[in-house]
Amino acid sequence: MLGRIKRAGLTIVEEPEEAEVIVVNTCSFIEDAADESIDMILELAQYKRTGSCKRLVVAGCLPERYRKEIANQMPEVDAFLGTGAYDQIVAAVEGSNTSGGCLLPNPDLNPAQDKDVPRALSASHMAYLKVAEGCSRHCTYCIIPKLRGKKRSRPLQEVIVEAQNLLDAGVKELVLVAQDTTSYGKDLQPTVNLSQLVESLAGLSVDSPMKSGAVVEENDIAGAWIRVLYGHPESIEGSFIKTVATHPNVCSYFDIPIQHVSSSILKKMGRQYTRDDLRRLFDKIRSQVPDAVLRTTLILGFPGETEKDFETLLRFIEDTRFEHLGVFLYSDSDDLPSHNLPEHVPASVTQERYDQLMSCQLDISAQNYQKYIGQTLEVLVEEAVEDRLYAGRATFQAPEVDGMTYIKFGERQPDAKIGSFVRIKVTDAMEYDLIGDSI
Numbered sequence: 001m002l003g004r005i006k007r008a009g010l011t012i013v014e015e016p017e018e019a020e021v022i023v024v025n026t027c028s029f030i031e032d033a034a035d036e037s038i039d040m041i042l043e044l045a046q047y048k049r050t051g052s053c054k055r056l057v058v059a060g061c062l063p064e065r066y067r068k069e070i071a072n073q074m075p076e077v078d079a080f081l082g083t084g085a086y087d088q089i090v091a092a093v094e095g096s097n098t099s100g101g102c103l104l105p106n107p108d109l110n111p112a113q114d115k116d117v118p119r120a121l122s123a124s125h126m127a128y129l130k131v132a133e134g135c136s137r138h139c140t141y142c143i144i145p146k147l148r149g150k151k152r153s154r155p156l157q158e159v160i161v162e163a164q165n166l167l168d169a170g171v172k173e174l175v176l177v178a179q180d181t182t183s184y185g186k187d188l189q190p191t192v193n194l195s196q197l198v199e200s201l202a203g204l205s206v207d208s209p210m211k212s213g214a215v216v217e218e219n220d221i222a223g224a225w226i227r228v229l230y231g232h233p234e235s236i237e238g239s240f241i242k243t244v245a246t247h248p249n250v251c252s253y254f255d256i257p258i259q260h261v262s263s264s265i266l267k268k269m270g271r272q273y274t275r276d277d278l279r280r281l282f283d284k285i286r287s288q289v290p291d292a293v294l295r296t297t298l299i300l301g302f303p304g305e306t307e308k309d310f311e312t313l314l315r316f317i318e319d320t321r322f323e324h325l326g327v328f329l330y331s332d333s334d335d336l337p338s339h340n341l342p343e344h345v346p347a348s349v350t351q352e353r354y355d356q357l358m359s360c361q362l363d364i365s366a367q368n369y370q371k372y373i374g375q376t377l378e379v380l381v382e383e384a385v386e387d388r389l390y391a392g393r394a395t396f397q398a399p400e401v402d403g404m405t406y407i408k409f410g411e412r413q414p415d416a417k418i419g420s421f422v423r424i425k426v427t428d429a430m431e432y433d434l435i436g437d438s439i
């Protein structure tokens, strides 16, 4: 949407009070996200009175899920665009759309992304690279396939061209995303797979990331980082694990949301694997990629989750020792198949389980981070925190969801450049963050 707005010759401003048009791109996959989206819309609607705002546009999953119902309740919004209408953003911004204020075309009919639309990056050093849109699975708690349509992978060559353009623009980290990334390419003709794509991306030409300052030594990372998020346990192929193991610039980072491990809960969730399958998968990854970092996501309080199911999950988390863990509380809604399942878990019980699980993970994370003390790491500098102190990320820290690495610079060292790679020696570790000195 930003690319289309820019191509139309409109100016993008950072501060909402300066904007003549405000676009809120929304999420609504759980109740909290929908509430947050609504609060943000109402907050930004104030600028129609206090700022320069003349039009307010709401795009994405909120109008796609709640359709006319939400449009009727928010008269302050001038145009709603569902997930299949993002390509009509310019008309919505300019107010030139003649077909009404709430556009909800079928998302299945809209391609994942148009290769001819330039990208407008919200950060200069890191870019999400969407490899597919939609999902063809049927997890019973998930509204996403309904909101984003069936999985449509982008052609391999198209993704490669976009990646090269991003690298040429100075991007230092490409983060591959989709609803079900590891199924990439299975719907294309001829079919391709994620490892073919990642192999191609790993070989793209890029200026050495270490160029801007620190000394380049043998074994230094030879290209921009490539990171893959949102893998699915059923579609991780051996070839992908091998590709990660082979290329030093592909982060040894495996983000595989498993949601649960109890057989009865997985079955009710519509997920076709078992706890033993998961054990085998994570053992295989760790044996083939010795520096692998595992991240997973869980849902607690799914209908029918018993104390025994929870204990099984807790044991699995204690044994597997994921480096990173995200936990959601089950979010119910009457448009989900899981809504009709019996034995919904009281919110207080789910919260207790959440607290117990997170306290276990806190210990795991703290112990895991201790091992980095004294080690030398490559860190991508992301922001200045205060004088001589910067925040960045190591390869095992994904943007936005994991912790940070704080980097201290000595008085005599030159200032760090945002978006550059620096080498640090880790001096201290907190539960979720590291601290080190630039060397």
Ligand code: SF4
Residues within 6 Å of the ligand: 135, 136, 137, 138, 139, 142, 143, 144, 145, 179, 180, 232
């Ligand atoms: S695989 Fe992910 S996006 Fe697809 S239905 Fe399941 S939870 Fe939703």
